[in-house]
Amino acid sequence: MKINSHYSALPAHYLFHDIDLRVQTYLTQHPGARLLRMGIGDVTRPLPRVIVDAMQRAAEELAHEETFRGYCPENGYEWLRQTIVDHFFLPRGIPFHPDEVFISEGAGSDLGNLSDLFDRENKVAIMDPTYPAYVDANIMAGREITLLPCLKENNFVPDLPAEPVDIIYLCFPNNPTGAVLTRDQLRLWVDYAHRNHSLIIFDAAYEAYISSPDIPHSIYEIEGAREVAIEVHSFSKSAGFTSVRCGYVVVPFETGLQPLWMRRQCTKYNGTAYVSQRAAEATFTPEGQKGIRDNLCYYKETASLILNGLREIGLEVYGGENAPYIWCRAPHGWNSWTFLPSGLYARSRFRPLWRRICPLLRLRQPSIRHRSSPPHPCLPRITSLTRSVSSAASSLSACYHPSSSSIVSDVIRRFSQKIPFSYFSVPKNLHISKKSCTFAADLFL
Numbered sequence: 178m179k180i181n182s183h184y185s186a187l188p189a190h191y192l193f194h195d196i197d198l199r200v201q202t203y204l205t206q207h208p209g210a211r212l213l214r215m216g217i218g219d220v221t222r223p224l225p226r227v228i229v230d231a232m233q234r235a236a237e238e239l240a241h242e243e244t245f246r247g248y249c250p251e252n253g254y255e256w257l258r259q260t261i262v263d264h265f266f267l268p269r270g271i272p273f274h275p276d277e278v279f280i281s282e283g284a285g286s287d288l289g290n291l292s293d294l295f296d297r298e299n300k301v302a303i304m305d306p307t308y309p310a311y312v313d314a315n316i317m318a319g320r321e322i323t324l325l326p327c328l329k330e331n332n333f334v335p336d337l338p339a340e341p342v343d344i345i346y347l348c349f350p351n352n353p354t355g356a357v358l359t360r361d362q363l364r365l366w367v368d369y370a371h372r373n374h375s376l377i378i379f380d381a382a383y384e385a386y387i388s389s390p391d392i393p394h395s396i397y398e399i400e401g402a403r404e405v406a407i408e409v410h411s412f413s414k415s416a417g418f419t420s421v422r423c424g425y426v427v428v429p430f431e432t433g434l435q436p437l438w439m440r441r442q443c444t445k446y447n448g449t450a451y452v453s454q455r456a457a458e459a460t461f462t463p464e465g466q467k468g469i470r471d472n473l474c475y476y477k478e479t480a481s482l483i484l485n486g487l488r489e490i491g492l493e494v495y496g497g498e499n500a501p502y503i504w505c506r507a508p509h510g511w512n513s514w515t516f517l518p519s520g521l522y523a524r525s526r527f528r529p530l531w532r533r534i535c536p537l538l539r540l541r542q543p544s545i546r547h548r549s550s551p552p553h554p555c556l557p558r559i560t561s562l563t564r565s566v567s568s569a570a571s572s573l574s575a576c577y578h579p580s581s582s583s584i585v586s587d588v589i590r591r592f593s594q595k596i597p598f599s600y601f602s603v604p605k606n607l608h609i610s611k612k613s614c615t616f617a618a619d620l621f622l
């Protein structure tokens with residue numbers, strides 16, 4: 178047996194798994210520590226009641242002979258595919274046949290699995306930084322990858338590839354920069370794909386966070402996209418389904434790939450859980466939509482709280498408006514490895530930074546020796562800011578490569594003041610280019 182040698186080109190761990198391992202290690206070493214978990218874009222708000230009721234009903238059906246169900250269709254039940262077409266695409270003037278929609282257990286799997294359809298020889302272009310699954314899946318397949326730098330200079334929107342490429346991964350609103358594309362900007366990519374016979378894989382996982390009217394929610398809002406784009410959606414971030422698991426891919430007939438994807442799914446995927454599909458259906462009911470909107474408002478308020486907090490202390494911050502992500506430049510050229518919040522306490526060379534930031538926050542300088550000293554008089558003001566931050570803090574992330582850095586966890590901790598140490602880490606051996614010098618915090622807090 179020979180293993181797939183391309184795996185040796187991967188970082189030892191998947192980014193989020195690596196962060197999780199580091200968190201576990203930290204917790205073992207510091208039992209009882211309260212952490213703000215910002216390692217992955219997880220959600221924290223409970224599901225709307227109507228969705229839970231739908232799941233309970235679906236589970237109950239499985240307990241009765243007349244309503245019991247076995248394997249679900251590999252591409253999902255038609256009632257869900259039709260509901261998605263009717264409620265998501267048709268109101269945007271985009272007609273699809275339900276057979277162009279494939280229900281799945283989530284966008285993460287789809288984004289990895291789509292790679293099965295393409296020859297190893299294809300040249301792939303991927304935004305840098307972005308969700309790491311695109312790079313990993315293509316490394317596993319042994320493909321040549323061109324990274325498209327997303328920098329402050331280009332507003333974190335990559336330039337069109339200088340050389341022709343066959344497959345382009347676009348993620349907007351972007352994880353982790355929070356950048357979005359206008360219709361005109363997206364049209365440039367669709368035109369590029371037509372000119373170069375390329376395919377765009379458009380990750381729309383965060384479309385529900387878009388509030389500006391000129392930002393498209395789907396690539397199919399652009400004329401001509403049906404021939405050149407596959408779109409991936411997730412109920413995880415729009416409806417809080419990170420544990421329920423459900424997503425979908427749109428593979429238009431015009432791409433010529435619909436039969437191949439159907440074939441692939443029939444062989445390698447045995448369908449999404451019935452209970453999850455009923456839950457997904459319930460998200461489109463009026464109560465479901467209201468519940469989802471309320472949760473999204475909560476996350477967006479938190480994003481703006483942190484965005485403004487970081488700006489107030491003079492940091493260079495982006496995103497957080499049409500996306501739950503904030504991207505922030507680490508000051509003084511520090512990077513993620515050297516700017517660990519816990520290191521801030523321990524290492525004297527970070528003290529000058531503390532001295533600069535703490536007065537701005539009007540907080541006392543933290544000190545290991547005085548951790549249990551009485552609360553600062555400003556604490557009530559901070560606490561009101563913080564309640565929504567600390568009550569459900571979930572994800573530190575931060576960093577997609579070694580020249581990135583985290584200050585967000587530190588700022589949040591200082592907002593909350595009750596947490597003596599937060600933890601932050603970046604994986605080793607990252608493959609994303611060294612050009613961007615920023616870090617991300619996703620704000621499902």
Ligand SMILES: Cc1ncc(COP(=O)(O)O)c(C=O)c1O
Nearest residue numbers: 218283284285308352382411413
């Ligand atoms: C950009 C992006 N796409 C896809 C996913 C995966 O979503 P799902 O939970 O549907 O697998 C994530 C999860 O964080 C993401 O950030």
